[in-house]
Amino acid sequence: MKTRNLISGLMGATVLAAGMGWTPVSAADVTITMAAPDWPPTRFMKEHFDATYKSPAGHNTTLDMDFIPWPSFYERVAASLTSGEQKYQMIVTDSQWLGAFVEGGYYLNLTDKINSDPELQAIMQDLHPALVSAYSTYPHRTRAQLEEAGEVPAPGVNYYGFPQFPDTYVTFYRQDIFCDEGEMKAFMDKYGSNLPCSYEDWQDTDWTKWGQIGEFFQRKAGDMLAGETLDDDFYGIAYQAGKGYDFSTMAINAFVWQQGGDIWDESKAPSAQAEGVVNSDVAVAAFDEYLSYLQYMPPVAKTGQMDIFVIQDLYMQGKVGAIIDWVGLGEPVLDPSASKVHDKSAFGPAPGSRKDDGSIDRTGNIGGQPFVLTTWNSDEVVDEALNVVKWWLSPDTQLEAVANGGQSGLMSVMADPGYNDLRPWNRAHVEMIDWQKDVWHIPEFFEMLTQQQEEFDKAITGQISAKEALDAVAEFQQELLEDIDMIE
Amino acid sequence: MADAASTQGGFGAWLLDPKRRGALLVTPALTILFVMNIFPLMWSFGLSFFNYKATSTRVPKFKGLDNYADVLTDEKVWERFQTTAIIVGSSVLLQLIVGFLLALLFAKEFPMRRIVLMLVLTPMMLSFVSVGVFFKLFYEPTFGIVSYVMNFFTTDNFVMLATPAGAIAGIVIADAWMWSPFVMLLVLAGLVSVPKYLYEAAEIDRASKWRSFWTITFPYIKSLLLLAVLFRTIETFKLFDIVYIITEGGPGSSTETIAVYLYRTGFQFFKTSQSSALAYIVLFIVIVLTNLYLYAVNRREAEVS
Numbered sequence: 028m029k030t031r032n033l034i035s036g037l038m039g040a041t042v043l044a045a046g047m048g049w050t051p052v053s054a055a056d057v058t059i060t061m062a063a064p065d066w067p068p069t070r071f072m073k074e075h076f077d078a079t080y081k082s083p084a085g086h087n088t089t090l091d092m093d094f095i096p097w098p099s100f101y102e103r104v105a106a107s108l109t110s111g112e113q114k115y116q117m118i119v120t121d122s123q124w125l126g127a128f129v130e131g132g133y134y135l136n137l138t139d140k141i142n143s144d145p146e147l148q149a150i151m152q153d154l155h156p157a158l159v160s161a162y163s164t165y166p167h168r169t170r171a172q173l174e175e176a177g178e179v180p181a182p183g184v185n186y187y188g189f190p191q192f193p194d195t196y197v198t199f200y201r202q203d204i205f206c207d208e209g210e211m212k213a214f215m216d217k218y219g220s221n222l223p224c225s226y227e228d229w230q231d232t233d234w235t236k237w238g239q240i241g242e243f244f245q246r247k248a249g250d251m252l253a254g255e256t257l258d259d260d261f262y263g264i265a266y267q268a269g270k271g272y273d274f275s276t277m278a279i280n281a282f283v284w285q286q287g288g289d290i291w292d293e294s295k296a297p298s299a300q301a302e303g304v305v306n307s308d309v310a311v312a313a314f315d316e317y318l319s320y321l322q323y324m325p326p327v328a329k330t331g332q333m334d335i336f337v338i339q340d341l342y343m344q345g346k347v348g349a350i351i352d353w354v355g356l357g358e359p360v361l362d363p364s365a366s367k368v369h370d371k372s373a374f375g376p377a378p379g380s381r382k383d384d385g386s387i388d389r390t391g392n393i394g395g396q397p398f399v400l401t402t403w404n405s406d407e408v409v410d411e412a413l414n415v416v417k418w419w420l421s422p423d424t425q426l427e428a429v430a431n432g433g434q435s436g437l438m439s440v441m442a443d444p445g446y447n448d449l450r451p452w453n454r455a456h457v458e459m460i461d462w463q464k465d466v467w468h469i470p471e472f473f474e475m476l477t478q479q480q481e482e483f484d485k486a487i488t489g490q491i492s493a494k495e496a497l498d499a500v501a502e503f504q505q506e507l508l509e510d511i512d513m514i515e
Numbered sequence: 516m517a518d519a520a521s522t523q524g525g526f527g528a529w530l531l532d533p534k535r536r537g538a539l540l541v542t543p544a545l546t547i548l549f550v551m552n553i554f555p556l557m558w559s560f561g562l563s564f565f566n567y568k569a570t571s572t573r574v575p576k577f578k579g580l581d582n583y584a585d586v587l588t589d590e591k592v593w594e595r596f597q598t599t600a601i602i603v604g605s606s607v608l609l610q611l612i613v614g615f616l617l618a619l620l621f622a623k624e625f626p627m628r629r630i631v632l633m634l635v636l637t638p639m640m641l642s643f644v645s646v647g648v649f650f651k652l653f654y655e656p657t658f659g660i661v662s663y664v665m666n667f668f669t670t671d672n673f674v675m676l677a678t679p680a681g682a683i684a685g686i687v688i689a690d691a692w693m694w695s696p697f698v699m700l701l702v703l704a705g706l707v708s709v710p711k712y713l714y715e716a717a718e719i720d721r722a723s724k725w726r727s728f729w730t731i732t733f734p735y736i737k738s739l740l741l742l743a744v745l746f747r748t749i750e751t752f753k754l755f756d757i758v759y760i761i762t763e764g765g766p767g768s769s770t771e772t773i774a775v776y777l778y779r780t781g782f783q784f785f786k787t788s789q790s791s792a793l794a795y796i797v798l799f800i801v802i803v804l805t806n807l808y809l810y811a812v813n814r815r816e817a818e819v820s
C-alpha cells in the first residue's frame with residue numbers, strides 16, 4: 028500500500044514538473060565563478076545574466092563575478108592561476124595572455140567542443156575574423172591565415188576564447204568647438220582644409236590633420252575658444268603615451284602598421300626576425316611621427332604617464348578637444364554627473380595614414396577582451412559555461428549589451444539596421460573593427476612588452492631618439508626570441 | 516603523578532599537564548610562523564636553484580648557482596641597485612634633516628604644540644598607496660598643485676616627473692614627507708632626555724650654542740640618530756608602493772628600484788626561480804643592515820643603563 032502511494036506520488040510530481048517545464052532529472056546547482064575587470068561591460072553581463080539567463084540544461088546556474096579593478100587585474104588573475112587555487116571557472120582575459128596561460132595549462136582548449144557543437148560553430152563563423160584571430164587562436168593565427176583555411180574551426184588551429192567585449196580605438200571630439208563657425212573659418216584660413224565636424228569629415232582625417240588640429244587648438248588661459256574666454260590652458264589632441272602596461276605600444280603599433288612597418292610576427296616564427304624589422308627605417312619614421320604630435324598634447328605627455336584613463340579624464344574635464352581612446356571608455360563621457368562635455372561629444376573613426384591613392388589606412392591594435400574556460404572544470408561545468416557563452420553571444424543579449432555600453436563582435440548583430448543608433452560610437456566601432464590586428468601572444472609577451480614600454484617611454488620623455496629606442500627593442504627581442512627558439 | 520592524571524583524565528588531562536603547557540601555548544604561534552614564513556622561505560630558497568617558471572608546466576631542472584650568477588652579472592640589476600641607492604641616500608638624508616629640525620622645534624613649548632605635533636605625525640599613519648596617489652595628483656602637470664604653484668615662477672609648464680632627476684626628486688619628497696615624522700619622534704625622545712642642569716652648567720661656563728649642542732645634546736641623540744638612519748635605510752631599500760604608483764619606474768627605467776624590478780621579474784615575467792635568487796640577495800643585504808641596526812640598539816641600551 029505504502030509502495031503504491033509512493034509510486035503514484037512520484038508519478039504525480041513528475042507530471043507536474045513536466046507540465047511546468049522543469050527537468051528535474053539533470054538539474055544541478057552550477058556555480059560559475061568568473062574573474063572579470065570591474066567596469067560597465069562586465070557589470071552589465073552580471074545584471075543581465077541574473078535577470079534573463081535560463082539554463083538550457085535545466086541547471087540552477089549562478090554566475091559569480093569576481094570584479095577586480097583594472098590596475099591589478101592581471102596580477103590578481105595570474106596569482107590565482109599560478110597558485111593553483113583553481114578559483115575561477117571562466118576568466119575575462121587580455122588576448123595577449125593566451126600564450127602564458129595556455130602553456131601553463133590553465134586555459135581550456137575548446138577546439139573539440141566547437142567541432143562537435145553546430146551552435147558554437149555558427150557563432151565562430153559569425154564572429155568577425157579579426158576577433159577570432161586575436162581572441163581565440165593559440166598558437167596565434169592571423170586573420171589572413173584563418174580566412175585562407177575557409178572553414179571554422181580551421182584545421183590545425185586551436186581555439187580558446189570568445190569575445191566578452193571587443194574594443195576598438197575611436198575618436199572622441201568636442202562638437203561644440205569643432206563645429207563652431209569661427210573656429211572652422213580660422214582653421215580653413217590657416218591650413219586650407221576643413222576642421223572635421225561631421226562623422227564623414229573624420230573619415231577623411233589623417234595624422235597630418237590630427238597634428239594640425241593639435242597645433243590649432245593649443246590655447247593658453249585667457250585665450251578665446253569658440254567664442255568663450257578660457258579659464259585654463261586648452262589642448263587640441265591627446266592619445267596614449269603611457270609607460271604602464273601597453274599604454275604606448277597600442278598607439279605606436281598603429282603608426283608602424285599603417286606606414287608599412289611591422290612588429291615581430293609570431294605567426295611566421297621561427298623564420299620571422301626582430302632585428303631589421305622592428306627597427307626598420309619605416310618603423311623609425313612611423314615612431315617619429317607618433318612622437319611629433321606629443322608637443323600638442325597636455326603636459327602630462329612629457330611624463331610618459333598619459334594613459335587611456337588620463338586622457339579620458341582630461342577630455343571629460345574639458346581640457347582637450349579630441350582624444351583617441353577605446354570605445355569601452357565612452358560611457359562615462361556621456362554621464363552628466365562625471366563629464367563636463369557629456370552633451371558636447373561626438374565620435375568618429377580614429378585617424379590613419381594617407382596612402383598614395385588618397386585612401387586612409389587605419390590599421391590598429393585591437394583592444395577588448397575574450398573570456399576563456401579553465402582546465403579544471405568538470406564536464407558539467409564546461410557544458411554549462413559554454414551555454415553561458417551561447418547566451419552571451421546570442422543576438423538578443425548582444426543587442427542589449429550594446430545598448431548598455433557594450434560592443435558586439437558578431438557580424439550579423441553589427442549589420443542590424445538599428446545597431447549604429449544604439450550608441451553614438453557604434454558606427455565608428457563597426458568601421459574600425461575591420462582594421463584590427465593584435466600584438467604577440469607568446470608566453471614571453473610581458474617581458475617583451477615591459478622592455479618595449481620602457482624604451483618607448485624614454486623616447487616619449489625625450490631621453491633617447493625613436494631610432495635608439497627601436498634599436499634597443501629589436502636587439503632585446505632578437506636575443507630573447509633566439510633564446511627560446513622562436514627565432515632561428 | 517602525571518601518568519596517573521593521564522590515565523585518569525584521558526588525553527585532555529595529559530595535554531594540559533603543566534609540563535606541557537608551555538609547549539602547548541607556543542605551538543599555534545610556531546605553526547603559523549612555519550606555515551606563513553619559514554616554509555615559503557625555504558621553498559623559495561629551493562626554487563632559486565632551479566629554472567622554475569610559475570606559468571610553465573615543464574618540470575624544473577636543477578641549475579645550481581646559475582640564477583645567482585645570472586642576477587649578479589645582469590647590468591639591469593646593478594642599474595636598479597644604483598637607482599635604489601640614490602633614492603635611499605637622498606630620502607634618508609632629507610628625512611634626517613627635516614626630522615631633526617622638527618624635533619628641535621617640538622622640543623620647545625609653544626601654544627597648540629600637542630595639536631600641531633599630532634598633525635605632523637599624520638603622514639606616517641597613512642598607507643603607502645594613499646601617499647602615492649596624493650603625490651601623483653600633486654605632481655600632475657595639468658591640474659596638480661605643484662605645477663600650479665611653480666608655473667608662477669616658470670615660463671613653460673612645470674612638469675615634475677618629465678626628467679629622471681625630477682622623478683627621483685618626486686619620489687624622495689613623497690617618502691621623506693611620510694617618514695620625517697618618524698625620525699622626529701626618535702630625535703625628540705633623545706632631546707627630552709637631556710638633563711636640564713647640563714645646559715645650565717654650560718651656560719655658566721659661557722659655552723657657545725654650538726658647543727652645547729655638540730658636547731651635550733649630540734651624545735644623547737647620536738645613537739637614536741643612528742637607529743633612525745638604519746631603520747629608514749632598511750625600509751627605503753624595500754620601497755615599492757610609492758615608486759610604482761607615482762612613476763611606475765619611469766621615465767624609462769630611471770626610478771625603477773630593486774623592489775620594483777624584483778616584482779616585475781617574479782610576477783610579470785614569471786621568472787620565478789630567478790626572482791627568488793634576486794630576492795635572497797636583497798634579503799642578505801637587509802639582514803646585514805638589520806644586524807647593524809640591532810648592534811646600534813644594543814649600544815643605545817648600554818648607554819642608557
